[in-house]
Amino acid sequence: MxxxxxxxxxxxxxxxxxxxxxxxxxxxxxxxxxxxxxxxxxxxxxxxxxxxxxxxxxxxxxxxxxxxxxxxxxxxxxxxxxxxxxxxxxxxxxxxxxxxxxxxxxxxxxxxxxxxxxxxxxxxxxxxxxxxxxxxxxxxxxxxxxxxxxxxxxxxxxxxxxxxxxxxxxxxxxxxxxxxxxxxxxxxxxxxxxxxxxxxxxxxxxxxxxxxxxxxxxxxxxxxxxxxxxxxxxxxxxxxxxxxxxxxxxxxxxxxxxxxxxxxxxxxxxxxxxxxxxxxxxxxxxxxxxxxxxxxxxxxxxxxxxxxxxxxxxxxxxxxxxxxxxxxxxxxxxxxxxxxxxxxxxxxxxxxxxxxxxxxxxxxxxxxxxxxxxxxxxxxxxxxxxxxxxxxxxxxxxxxxxxxxxxxxxxxxxxxxxxxxxxxxxxxxxxxxxxxxxxxxxxxxxxxxxxxxxxxxxxxxxxxxxxxxxxxxxxxxxxxxxxxxxxxxxxxAAASRWRQRLGARRQDAEGVTWDCGYAAPSARMEYTGTAFAQPLLDAFASVLKLRRQLQRPVALFPGEIRADLHSQDLALSSVWQPLFGRFGRLAIKTHSMQSGFLHAYILTMVLALVVMLVWGMFCHRVDRPATPPTAVTEEISK
Amino acid sequence: MMYSVNHGLWWTIFLASLLLAPLLFGIINKVKAFFGGRCGPRLLQLYYDMFKLSRKAGIFSRTSSGVLQLAPIVSLLATVMAMLFIPGGLFRSPLAFGGDVIFFCYLLGLSRMLTILAAMDTGSSFAGMGASREAHFSVLAEAVLFAIVVFLAIVARSICLSDLLSPLSLVTPGISVPAVLLVAGAFFIIILVENCRLPFDDPETHLELTMIHEAMILDYAGPELAMIHYTASLKLWSLCAVLALLLLPQRVGGALTGVLAYLALIVAFAVGIGVVESIMARYRFLKVPHLLVGSLAAVLTAVLLLLFF
Amino acid sequence: MSSWPAIILVVFLLSSIVLVSSSRLVHCIQLVALQGVLLGIMPLIFWDWQSSPPHGELVFLAIVNIAIKGIALPMLLILAMRRAQVRRELEPLVGYALSQLIAMLIIAGCFAGYRHLIGGTTANSAMLAIPVAASTMLIGLFVIIARRKAITQVIGFLVFENGIAVFASGLMVHHGAIVELGILLDVFALVFIMGIAVFKISREFQHIDADRLNTLRDRRDHENTAPPAGFTAE
Structure with a gap:
């Protein structure tokens, strides 16, 4: 590359x-x-x-x-x-x-x-x-x-x-x-x-x-x-x-x-x-x-x-x-x-x-x-x-x-x-x-x-x-x-090196992970990350807006069993989404102002210009010549 | 009795505590046997166990990827390093530096993290359960521990463990007794949590589902298990030693009396743990956080008492 | 100079913190009883024994206090609890750990406020009664707000009342034995009535959740919100 x-x-x-x-x-x-x-x-x-x-x-x-x-x-x-x-x-x-x-x-x-x-x-x-x-x-x-x-x-x-x-x-x-x-x-x-x-x-x-x-x-x-x-x-x-x-x-x-x-x-x-x-x-x-x-x-x-x-x-x-x-x-x-x-x-x-x-x-x-x-x-x-x-x-x-x-x-x-x-x-x-x-x-x-x-x-x-x-x-x-x-x-580092040598001398063995006598431990029995974090998540359930989905075993030969935890970002779900949602609904309300006539739009713009001009002349004392863009914003913001 | 600087004696005490630490478990077991009307294992049983285990060959899970082998070594070394900062009896630690108490707490945290990782490394669901609970409780225990450190730091105006635990600092007339009692009580609870003792974790349970620490070390054998037992006893010793230094009465005669009082207090805490284990049942897991938050509240009340009264 | 007054007050404070974190009603009632006993012995402990032995009125008040707040009221509550067949506050409005943190905040606030009130001077340990009383009162109110069961709310009220009593005994206002007795009688009557009310409510509605008493309001919508038949509080 x-x-x-x-x-x-x-x-x-x-x-x-x-x-x-x-x-x-x-x-x-x-x-x-x-x-x-x-x-x-x-x-x-x-x-x-x-x-x-x-x-x-x-x-x-x-x-x-x-x-x-x-x-x-x-x-x-x-x-x-x-x-x-x-x-x-x-x-x-x-x-x-x-x-x-x-x-x-x-x-x-x-x-x-x-x-x-x-x-x-x-x-x-x-x-x-x-x-x-x-x-x-x-x-x-x-x-x-x-x-x-x-x-x-x-x-x-x-x-x-x-x-x-x-x-x-x-x-x-x-x-x-x-x-x-x-x-x-x-x-x-x-x-x-x-x-x-x-x-x-x-x-x-x-x-x-x-x-x-x-x-x-x-x-x-x-x-x-x-x-x-x-x-x-x-x-x-x-x-x-x-x-x-x-x-x-x-x-x-x-x-x-x-x-x-x-x-x-x-x-x-x-x-x-x-x-x-x-x-x-x-x-x-x-x-x-x-x-x-x-x-x-x-x-x-x-x-x-x-x-x-x-x-x-x-x-x-x-x-x-x-x-x-x-x-x-x-x-x-x-x-x-x-x-x-x-x-x-x-x-x-x-x-x-x-x-x-x-x-x-x-x-x-x-x-x-x-x-x-x-x-x-x-x-x-x-x-x-x-x-x-x-x-x-x-x-x-x-x-x-x-x-x-x-x-x-x-x-x-x-x-x-x-x-x-x-x-x-x-x-x-x-x-x-x-x-x-x-x-x-x-x-x-x-x-x-x-x-x-x-x-x-x-x-x-x-x-x-x-x-x-x-x-x-x-x-x-x-x-x-x-x-x-x-x-x-x-x-x-030194100690683990020493331990390895010792292990080689004593012929350390390998075996199956102890799983209570169960003969075939598989990856599905492992603790997942979510399972690992679950007790802590429960402690913060109100901050995380935790939702739990449980599919319990039923009948003698249960089918699929599931347990799932979902969390939400507090800021997103309780602050920004409602805020933007409300703003969006408000914006939709302004749709009625859209007539679709080009002339009407131009009229609006001209009217706005005129209003601003009048405001600028009478209500706002201009004492600085307009220079770079920031300066202009400055004046408008005043 | 002020602190004295005597490196020779400090090292002697340090080595002695490395040797004596496993004795605490013997004492606890004897006390429990006494309450149960049994004869109980010998006082030195853990030494025999460790000796026997250390001569065996290791056996590791096929799933593991090295962390399982590494963890006991790191835990042991971190705990020993943490012990280096504890003033032995009445002697300042030669390695003491400003802020070593933070280092102390975090070394214990390192030991815990490695145990958790090793448990997850086996892929066993029981080990995962234990690891998950350990991670949960340790968050709160850490907060309580640091609240206690804040209390001591305000008293001693320092963040060096040797100053914080100076015998003069706590049991003095100027400091309200209930505050000291609150802090000592909270610290005793921390000892029980950190060492997985009874109201929080039953070290003698035979059911994997209810274990915490035992579940995490299910897959260890041989020298590794010996190391883990030894680390556990060192951790118990060092926390008991800290509490002993907190409570060491102000007027203890010479150096020898001081050291003897220190050792006697540590043994007394071991007996106390034995008594607690004999008369209490394990809490439900859901109840444990309440107790820990409660002890946090207790320590903060102590801080308020210290600051305002 | 002894530190017993401070120890008693701190134990008192701790008992309120533990109370906030306990879901078992028996446990809560025991804690309230403990507070009652502590309140009873408080004037005796605060008494300056060196100068003179305490006068009879004080001892009488202590005995009455222990008898009513330490024994009678708790027994009454336990009776009401048995009758209503509730043993736990299962779904509090504010969780237990969070309640503890809030209690902690209340205590810190009271201490800081007290500090602000007295200015820079260092306070003696008997004055500890003031922030302890204030925070106990607020914790009692908090329990009333944060729990659903009517019986827990009675407990909250008792904690609140205990807070008021700490003010009196802590500040050694021992001229007001009559007033004190009057208040005790009031509280006794109130708890008695509440106990009966709890029983009646539980018999009528099969629950004692005070937050659902709004079904009694005038608007006829309680057909929708009423609990299904056979619903129990347990």
Whole structure:
């Protein structure tokens, strides 16, 4: 696949460039906040540490996913792959542009290109109705987000009374939250991710949704007008998002839907950490501020590499078996040892357990919340306490969710023919997952050494209050878990090697799984993923809107017996669908206004024009000449 | 009695607890036998069992794909590593660092996750049942555990396990007694849940359908089973040790008395578990979450008492 | 200086949390009885024994309290329960775990509100009675709102009343023995009437679900909503 290789090379050079610039920028660790203007002076293209940190996951996942795509697209026609590569590169280019753009029009332009190009990737499988529907929802979400962003920029650039300062912050929060997948605004995510090809999901989940957080940092937090409000909003949104995401992840059957919900959870955790950081600044608890921001950044890197790897692994499973339905998979670890091993290791890590790199980020976030409990007062203390308990609960639920994925897909006996016949995928797909595993391992080792390089960014974010708490303290804090995790991995490897030798000497035997004396255990007797999650699902039945279908055995020789659990996304079924339904019915009512006469339409338009003209002349004082499009909107909006 | 730093003594106590841990199950069984009017297995029975098992060859399910073999090793190592942070008796752990209590809790979580995965790896429906219940209860247990940590962190103004459990921190005049009692009670419940003891899981049941932990390890034999038994006893020991350090009275004479009081308390908790197991029946599974949420409420009440009174 | 008052109050509070999470009516009634006994001994425990032995009025009040709230009312409730042949609250309007969380929120809210009320000063442990009383009252009201069975609602009412009583005994308002006795008598009469009502309702409708008493309203639609014949609450 020639285009593929070319694209991979392009992405590779993007990654190298980012790394180079990042290293160069980190050279000034002691210095203040550095902003470097690029190429076009005056039209607002610049980079600083913040941009570079968010560029890094984009470039890394862009490269790895490109390599993975080569294998993933194998067998698709040239036309379709051509389209794929065109839009893939366009998406990547737009994503690389977003963190560099400073002026509103350019930023919005790259933001929209990113959305539209990735929309084309989401409907890559356009023959399927589900894909088209997912793409439609995604497009809607993108546009709604952009609309809010335009309003935010307009509000930002107009003189606001001090009482109205919350307006741009809230607008930005909604606009960027739509991209990041905040609770209630997340509905596009769980449908778009499974519809898109796996490498695209990897890029979107690993890098693109984080650009939403970048936007919040850049345009809402760094201006620093509304710290208190933003802190509370972010912390509470994050808390709800983390809980909602992981609870909704539990019942999913499609691997990629589950991973998508887990992304909502992780974005929630990051958002919560940013919220804790901002509140630390606002209430002057320096430790909490520093730990919160650092934890959020570290968790972003960890999640990017881990979730990217998991989506790529899901893609490999899809290519090997033709399905993403966990109830039809199983036993793949034996059949695809590399993919399975990497997936299991990454999933273990992403559930936040120690020898994984995601633990380090969560560790810092815990530390931030504990700092708030110990040093804070009143509401801050209550919030920190809630955050700790939420993190613990989310951790436990994440363990359950990832245990479900690993065991339903890779462990036990295969539940379908296609799973039984699966073979290891090509080296490009396997290798890209393994490469990300390596990245994760190096994040685990290097996190304590990398973090001090963020100092300028962190001091900028945490403000002057941070003087009491230095980034090297954090690095020191992290070094013990990091070293001990590596030790655990090493000792485990040695011990299991020793055990294998011992087994060889003693001639370990193999037998049939104990099933209460039943002679022919089959895959149909296995616990499925849904069965595994059922007790937990019951506990959250009201949130999940759980529906149970039972076909009980009847008569002496019962026929088919079924038990099934269905869940719904709360946001979709109780917020958006009723809302859009009502709006749709309202829109239908306006049908009567459609006479069908061309003249009538023109008359309406002319009348509207006249009314606006009159309004503009008499009621609205025009004191600025109309310049670029944003300026016009600005005036209309006033 | 303040904490002292004595690495030599700490390591001695650490090694002693590695050796003594399986004794706890012997004590529990003796207590239960006493209540049942039986003679019961010997105090050192678990040692004999483990010795016998460790000399056998392993046998693994044909379905398994490696996780089954790996899990006991990881569980054991994670539990031992978690024990490294517990201050032994009155001596600070040499490995203590800020935030090690989070690491401690999550290492226990790692051990649990691997057990769950191993259970699912066998493809057995019973193991799946056990794993599913374990995952369910552990979510709530984790929340209660962290609520307790919050309580201790507010008292000790630190998140280092060695500071949290410093004998001075809890049983002091400034802290309301009911709060301490609530936390200790909740922690005892956590010990019972985490170690799959009776009101939550019956370790002696012979019916797979009602098992949790036993169902997950149905397919183990030989050295792996020995490792699992040992891990279970280490886990019980370490949680009992934490509770013992929480409640260690303020005035215990010298180092020797302190260590003896510490060991005596751990043994007392084992006896307590034995008594609970003798006089209680297993809860219905549906009832367990209520009890756990109730203990979460208890701990939060304790936090309120601590903060406001 | 002893911590017994605080321990008693905390046990009192815990009993309300457990009550909210229990589906067995016998269990709930036992908890209410426990609360009654605690209420009875509370004034004695709060008494400053060092200065003087408690006067007779206090002891009398304690005995009456234990007799009525700890013994008589629970027995009455158990009788009503037996008559109505219900043993469990099977389908509460709010689930048990969620009820516990809400109870927790109520308690936290009461503590925080109390903190707000007294300002920054540190409170002594006898003052703990105020937030405990307030949260017990609110939990009682919550039980009335969140449960279906008439008998559980009587229990909720008793919890609410116990909360009021904690105010009195916790704050050592011991001049009002007459008032206290009057209230006790009132409650006794009320629960008596409710017990009879529960029995009558269950005999008439074969259920005691208070939320379906709306079939008694004026609009003649209860033919549609009335439970099918032979329907029992169990």
């Amino acid at each position: 020639k285009i593929g290789s070319c694209s991979a090379i392009v992405s590779m050079s993007a990654l190298l460039l980012t790394l180079l610039v990042l290293l160069q920028a980190m050279g000034f660790t002691g210095g203040p906040w550095d902003e470097t203007q690029l190429l076009f002076y005056g039209i607002g293209v610049a980079y600083d540490l913040l941009s570079l940190l968010f560029l890094l996951p984009v470039a890394l996942l862009g490269l790895v996913a490109a390599i993975h795509s080569i294998g993933y697209l194998h067998g698709h026609g040239a036309a379709r792959s051509g389209l794929y590569w065109f839009f893939y590169n366009l998406t990547l280019a737009a994503m690389l542009m977003v963190p560099l753009m400073r002026s509103a029009p350019l930023f919005l332009l790259s933001w929209e290109v990113m959305g539209i190009a990735s929309f084309a990737l989401v409907i890559f499988d356009w023959d399927a109705a589900a894909s088209r529907r997912a793409g439609w929802i995604y497009l809607l979400a993108c546009h709604a987000g952009a609309a809010f962003l335009i309003m935010m920029f307009v509000a930002n650039s107009s003189p606001l009374s001090p009482g109205m300062l919350w307006l741009p912050a809230v607008l930005g929060m909604v606009g960027f939250g739509l991209k990041a997948g905040f609770p209630l605004l997340h509905v596009w995510l769980p449908s778009a991710h499974p519809a898109a090809p796996a490498p695209v999901s990897a890029v979107m989940s690993g890098a693109m949704i984080k650009l939403g957080l970048y936007g919040i940092l850049r345009f809402v937090l760094l201006p620093g007008d509304t710290l208190l409000l933003c802190g509370w909003l972010l912390a509470i949104t994050g808390l709800l998002g983390a809980l909602l995401g992981i609870v909704l992840a539990l019942p999913q059957r499609n691997i990629k839907t589950l991973l998508a919900y887990s992304s909502i959870e992780n974005i929630g955790i990051m958002t919560m950490a940013y919220g804790l950081g901002v509140l630390g600044v606002a209430y002057n608890v320096p430790g909490m501020a520093m730990l919160g921001f650092t934890g959020a950044l570290l968790h972003m890197f960890n999640h990017a590499a881990l979730k990217g790897a998991l989506f790529l692994g899901a893609g490999a499973v899809y290519r090997a078996t033709g399905t993403l339905n966990m109830e039809k998979l199983g036993g793949l670890m034996k059949r695809m040892p590399w993919t399975g091993g990497a997936f299991a290791a990454n999933a273990l890590s992403l559930s936040g357990l120690p020898p994984g790199n995601a633990f380090l980020g969560e560790f810092l976030i815990y530390a931030a919340a504990f700092n708030g409990v110990i040093n804070g007062h009143g509401p801050l203390r209550a919030l920190s306490l809630l955050c700790i308990i939420a993190l613990a609960t989310v951790g436990g639920l994440a363990v359950a969710a990832y245990a479900k994925v690993i065991s339903a897909v890779f462990l036990g006996e295969p539940r379908s023919d296609s799973a039984a016949k699966a073979r290891e995928v090509s080296w490009t797909m396997c290798g890209s997952t393994l490469a990300l595993l390596l990245v994760n391992l190096s994040l685990l080792c290097l996190a304590p050494y990398i973090l001090p390089m963020f100092t300028p960014l962190l001091t900028r974010l945490a403000g002057e209050s941070a003087t009491g708490f230095q980034v090297p303290d954090i690095a020191l804090l992290l070094s013990m878990p990091s070293i001990l995790s590596l030790l655990l991995i090493g000792v485990t």
